[in-house]
Amino acid sequence: SQQGEEDPQALSIQEGENATMNCSYKTSINNLQWYRQNSGRGLVHLILIRSNEREKHSGRLRVTLDTSKKSSSLLITASRAADTASYFCATEIQGAQKLVFGQGTRLTINP
């Protein structure tokens, strides 16, 4: 079964609106990362949040982590057409030296 599961699977919003994606996981983690994948391309790292952190910001991105609920959220503010992509969370399980990726949220920004 998947360690990380994103919700929703697909999201379509108007340009300028905010987009929120959620990630839930099952076991204790060292850290959680978010990646973006444009159609037909490799993944690009967006942000990393450690298990002892609750919130991080990077430009228009805001990530929260709630280890008690085993969940994270990615907020993209003031969305742009260029934000259209799939977004994946990835977790490093404690004791494992690798990341486990979720199935992703496909975000579409409509002009």
Place this chain on the structure above:
Amino acid sequence: NAGVTQTPKFQVLKTGQSMTLQCAQDMNHNSMYWYRQDPGMGLRLIYYSASEGTTDKGEVPNGYNVSRLNKREFSLRLESAAPSQTSVYFCASSRTGTGAYEQYFGPGTRLTVT
């Protein structure tokens, strides 16, 4: 600085044929990874190499072998391709084997097995 490069970009194989996917990174990273991505799915780890000289199985290693040729290069071999191996294959690298550092991805190899 090319980052992570993969060859070939596209490949079509017949069932039973073999091939090697090549990956190289120029960032002096210790760790390298091979993933596969099936339509509408996330990435699943096939094999990884936490450091030069070591390799370990990931979530879906059956039907694949890997070689960490040197610090820069990490190849993935399909000995006898099957239609179930039709997928997009991504190579990635990071500074260390832990998730404390971001992974850098190559552009992918699109493999079709008929």
